[in-house]
Amino acid sequence: MRQDHLRRITPRRACRNGRASIGCFVRFVDGLLPALQTTLRLFLEQILGQEASASWMIKLQNRAAEALQAPYQELALALPGEAVLNGDESPTKEGLAKAWTWTFVAATFSVFALRTSRKAQVVLEFLGDSFTGVLGCDRAKMYWAFGRLQWCWAHLLRDFQSLIDRPCPVARRLGHDLQRQTRAMFELWNRVRDGTLSHKAFGEQMIPIRSEVEALLLRGKFDPKLRGFCSELWKYRARLWTFVDVEGVEPTNNAAERALRPAVIWRKLCFGTQSAQGSRFVERMLTAIETCRQQKRNSFAWMTQAVQAHFAQEKAPSLLARA
Template sequence: MEKTVPELIAAISPEEWAQVPVSVLKLIEELVRRMDKIEQEVAALRTENELLKEQLARTSANSSQPPSKNSLTFKPNRKEPTGKKRGGQIGHIGHERKLYPVEVCQEVIDHYPAQCSKCGSEVSESISSQAYRHQVVEIPPVQPIITEHRFHQITCSCCGTENQASIMPEIIGKGGYGARVAAYVGLFSSQYRQSYRQIQKIMEAVFGIEMSLGTINNLRTEVSELGGSPAQQAVSGAVTDAQGYIQQQPIVGVDETGFKQRNGDGQNATKTSGWLWVAVTPLIICFQVILSRASTAAQTVLGSTFAGFITSDRCPAYNWVDIANRQICWAHLKRDFIQISERTGVSAEIGESLLVQEKLLFNLWYQFRNEQLTRSELVQAVEPIQAKFLSILTEAAELQIDGHEKTPLAKTVRTCRNLLKLEIALWLFVREEGVEPTNNAAERAIRPAVIWRRTSFGSDSAAGSEFVSRLLTVVSSLNLQERNILDFLVESISAARSGEIPPSLLP
């Protein structure tokens, strides 16, 4: 093996050094100094190169990057080919087009054969045994129902006094558009994430209703905004009740994503970064836009006295929750392990070892979910995996690194040290009924909001953020409960306008 420069210098005897001219000694010192500097720069460049390679290799499989940002060369894991032909297999129950009940058909036309296909005899309608049903569905031209109110002024023929018909607040106060029109604007803005101009075109093309962009904004505000009394709160009152419901649930999945709120109304002069928070239960999903990602924001979503279990990522905002009541998402952990395994040297070995344990763990979970294991059998089978996992993390955390080091190995060590602090929160799903090992429910719930953010670039004001939060809550919760969103919005707006109690989101 070749000797290093310091080793070669150390091998020179004092007698030999004494024979070297002073000018040569100075030259050697300068060259050694420069070589040390070059070696330091090379080491820094190697570290930087490894970090840049890791960034370039980032995908949805090894980071929180969405699939839409994957490179064209990324190939997700595919299932092994089974050898079967594509499409429905033999014995598969087919899915046919759904037929509407006969009672809702405006017209039923019966068709009968004129003669027997075998002997040619005429056949009688009275001996029909069965009929093949085929329905043609059509939408008639939509015409808006327009009601004109005229408040006349009449001059008294006796004294000449001008008499004006009383302006009725119950009519004028409802504005120029009915509850269903406002509900459609709210539906197109939320469920279908259409822009103001797109809604303007849809309302004219489909319903024959022309309206300005300002009118669309006013109708959106009416759908979302808080009224003067509890009976005039439309969807905002229902959303407030849903938030209270979430805070009383035993198990909640939570997640957050960036959501920019600009300063159009002067309420975000410091240009603070906004975050869209989501809390998920089996029947209610709540969204809130908050200008913070701190623990106080998470407490606003869950309630400061929340005592249930949560499933989340490793965001520090949830550290105020008792660690024994937390479940860290294993889908996030798997991405971290893949990223570690794609590094070189010791990091790769650590990552591969963690992935092996993760795979064993989920094999057991799938068996439990398919009722092949009982809860007690699952707990017992997971114990050696938990012990091995803890051993791997402990060994990795004990590796010596500089506190400010930015090498891939240093990142690996810091990740393992962080996981050691949360190790208790990795296994809640094993012992608690109803707790899932992943936060996929919250990830799926927040996906429409991410798409909304990418098309709208956030909101211009606090009112815009409230509209996003409330309508996402309404749409997501009603979809879970399989309730009609348009009907709910119509009922809510009609109730708010008439001073009645609006419908509830609660199941």
């Protein structure tokens, strides 16, 4: 009798009242582990007795995207007011088109966006033209017009290793010299992280390291084989040291790269989305799941509340930590 009743659950009824958990479970697993959709359908049909066609599950995805729209938009609108953000992007697909999964990570929430562009217009869409905070990022130029930048030292370390790997002895020496200063910098930074060195004292102890790095870049700027790399870093050297001058800024972009990992795994498993509608589902699910992780909240419980509120035509629970 239980199974007969479950077979009559429509996509709308699967999200409402006592059946909210079934619909939310489907959407939660499908958003978290999309490659398991076939296995999930078998589980629903053979264990729970719930008929689960592909179209039924797509309808559930669409309803999930609708339920998450308002909380997602609230987070997106909060981004320009944040003092510190980290941003990154990773390639994916939308149908046959190239696309990118973007993320902007704040202290207590993250926002994901799937767009068919890797240009500054996407950053402008989310940060606006009046963002005055600090943006941690790599050296990709679409970020350059937004806020005060902190270039990622993890990326720079890889660039220094590339110099070491060159056959040119001058490049190898420069790479080793820059790596040596970077290691000294991270030794000091680790003490800031564990609380044994104040940020003010860190800034003072960074003065000789900072001077030496800039001297190395200035020297390399006049070498024909190193001019391009060193000239850019020298010209924009302030972007190397924002974390020294502004407390609360990290020297790496690890926060954004860490947030993107589930999206990268998702893309490798299911090869992107098939439509703009699918992209909206994915970006909102990633946003909700990662934000709940940052806030140590139960993402499935929050999603159930959001879906119930949607069908009751009530305001969805906020994902802002202060709300």
